Amino acid sequence: MGTIKLYKGKDRRIRAGHLWIFEGEIERAHEAAPGDIADVVNHQGSFLGKAMVSGSDTLKARILTRKDVPIDEAFFAKAIENCLEYxxxxxxxxxxxxxxNSEGDLLPGLTVDVYEDVFVLQATTYGMDMRKHMLAGLVAELLRTEKAYERDDMPVRRYERLESVQGFLRGEFDTNVRMKENGAVMDIDVSTGQKTGYYLDQRENRAAAAQLSSGLQVLDAFCYNGSFGIQAGINGAASIHFMDMSEPAIEKARQNAKLNGLEDISRFDAVNAFDELSRLAKEGGLYDMVMLDPPPFTRNKEAIEGAIRGYKEINLRGIKLTKPGGYLVTSSCSQHIGMELFKEVVLNAAADAGRYLQLVEARSQAKDHTRLLSMPETDYLKFLIFRVV
Incomplete structure (x- = not known):
């Protein structure tokens, strides 16, 4: 068993509940190779927790537990069982x-998404990657399925000196899955779709927006496979305009709309949504509900100012396209843009548009995308519904 000893005063974050240990906090690491489990102690040798050693040059280890217990297969089996119970x-x-949900479930580096009888596993750390077949076996036994797919094609794996890989972990099967969510039916592909195949973190938010959509003319900008607009449609929307710059995404949205019997009230445009929103606003196009779910404008603190400008501009265009008494549904998945800052950005956009906003709901990611209070990094999604007056 290896040991990681922290410098004096460098245990405060760990004691407060953060899980990451950085190189500059470590006084000495003994027999702690990448993937190993190590005891973490303070400068006096007092036990702080068990950590999985990383392959990164800067983020050296991640806490798994504060308890002095064996980190073995039984440990992971119990942890995953607890996740399922929740x-x-x-x-x-x-x-x-x-x-x-990785750090959110005290299993840093491990993500598992379930799509009907298929599950997709991501291992973003050296230690979880070493154990991925064992972990897949535990999940398969718990869920009683032999359909497991690996989506370890994320750039973040480079920091752990891990290659980009994907493929079958257990069994071989059609990677196209017909999934059900909030009453809608969607076809996704776990081998090629965004993230692990679909944006599961917006599940509850899609339902919240759809509840307001009956009888409305809806714009679903940055629609990807059409999930927001489709759920508005099955809840009674009068029309849905799907917009995305990706031709394959628009084709998938078209297929999913047809699958839900919405093709007659749907319009599909493969266009640059930023430019098209501006053009529509100039032409006086108006909608009862405008949904904005753009990709993240920043993945690091250095790009925050540019991200603020981007979010303000896109929400300004969205507000201009919303009829008086209509709804603006807007979100940000940029972790470095907090909820209050995001509200401020949208408020400034409304001021520039000469409109008032009534806050209907402020939400975050779905509850299965757990947020660890001691780790703000796990709280990344901001979702706002406004009535525009």
Whole structure:
């Protein structure tokens, strides 16, 4: 068993509940190779927790538990079982959900998403990658399925000196999955779709927006596979305009709209949504509900100013396209843009548009995308519904 000893005063974050240990906090690491489990102690040798050693040059280890217990297969089996027990309580009978949410579930580096009888596993750390077949076996036994796919094609793996890989972990099967969510039916591909195949973190937010959509003319900008607009449609929207710059995404949205019997009230445009929103606003196009779910404008602190400008501009265009008494549905998945800052950005956009906003709801990611209070990094999604007056 290796040991990681921290410098004096460098244990405060760990004691407060953060899970990451950085190179500059370590006084000495003894027999702590990448992937190993190590005891973490303070400068006096007092036990702080068990950590998994990283392959990174800067983020050297991640805490798994504060308890002095063996980190073995039984440990991971119990942890994943606890994750499933929680999802059964909060996912509302959903058949597609996040089972394991990395740091949010005290299993840093491990993500598991479930799509009907298929699960997709991501291992972003050296230690979880070493154990991925064992972990897949535990999940398969718990879920009683042999359909497991690996989506370890994320750039973040480079920091752990891990290659980009994907493929079958257990069994071989059609990677196209027909999933159900909030009453809608969607076809996704776990081998090629965004993230692990679909944006599960917006499940509850899609339902919240759809509840307001009956009888409305809806614009779903940055629609990807059409999930927001489709759920508005099955809840009674009068029309849906799907917009995305990706031709494959628009084609998938078209297929999913047809699958839900919405093709007659749907319009599809493969265009640059930023430019098209501006053009529509100039032409006086108006909608009862404008949905904005753009990709992240920043993945680091250095790009925050540019991200603020981007979010303000896109929300300004969205507000201009919303009829008086209509709804603006807007979100940000940029972790470095907090909720209050995001509200301020949208408020400034409304001021420039000469409109008032009534806050209907302020939400975050779905409850199965667990947020660890001691780790603000796990709280990344901001979702706002406004009535525009």
């Amino acid at each position: 999802r059964r309580k909060v996912a509302g009978g959903a058949t597609c959900y996040r089972l394991v």
